Amino acid sequence: MATRSPAVAPAPRVDPGPIVRVPAPAVDPAEQGATATAVLAGGCFWGVQGVFQHVDGVSSAVSGYSGGVAQTADYETVGTGTTGHAEAVKITYDPRRISYGTLLRIYFAVVADPTTLNRQGPDRGPQYRTAIFPTTKQQQAVAQAYVAQLGTAKLWKTPIVTKVELYRGFFPAEKYHQDFLTRKPDYPYIVYNDLPKVEALKVAFPTHFRKQAVTVYPVG
Secondary structure, eight states, X not given: OOEEXXXXXXXXXXXXXXXXXOOOOSOOOOOOSSOEEEEEEESSHHHHHHHHTTBTTEEEEEEEEESSOGGGOSHHHHTTTOSSOEEEEEEEEOTTTSOHHHHHHHIIIIIOXXXXXXXXXXXXXXXXOEEEEOSSHHHHHHHHHHHHHHHHHTOSSXXXXXXXXXXXXXXXXXXXXXXXXXXXXXXXXXXXXXXXXXXXXXXXXXXXXXXXXXXSSOOO
16 A cells, blocks of 8 residues: 655755656546556666656556566566566556546656667666556557657657557566665665656646655655
8 A cells, every 4th residue: 555755855956857848648538437557667667666656646656567477577587688577667546637648748758768779777678668558458549649649749869669568467576676766865876867857757747746755665
């Protein structure tokens, strides 16, 4: 069960990371129900989780693995790059407060570089690929339409390589990976690679930014 924890305390002089002014999805029908689930891969899950834990309307963001089978869903094995898994985050949200398309917009605007194949920042390997794992047919239609829309808009100098992949399940990562950004905001990797993404979220999506992180475990 998700818990509410103190806001991330960024290191001094952390500037927003790159922000791509992506348009809203042209296709983004309302989802039914009070809760829905999105699964996104955007490089190291520490930062992806950290950003979405600060998105208003999100009730939980869990680091884990998606794309492979349960038997290989552990950090050491996934790190070999041979499992089919990507480091991913399972996001539970209220579709009455934030849409699936808006989550994808945040993802493309401040979380991931969709033009680098099997690489994000300093991390290399297929486990660090950008991928969208729709959990429903409606999400699949939205994701495919949005990737096509952004590709046509040519917002990046090189083509988008992010794939909309078949959802085969999600497997939570080890406990020590959960809430890493919130627990260790001074960790050098977090300072240089991930806190700027949280700051970018705050700047680019002020109406969707929540100061207080929603964490998997109590922090602080």
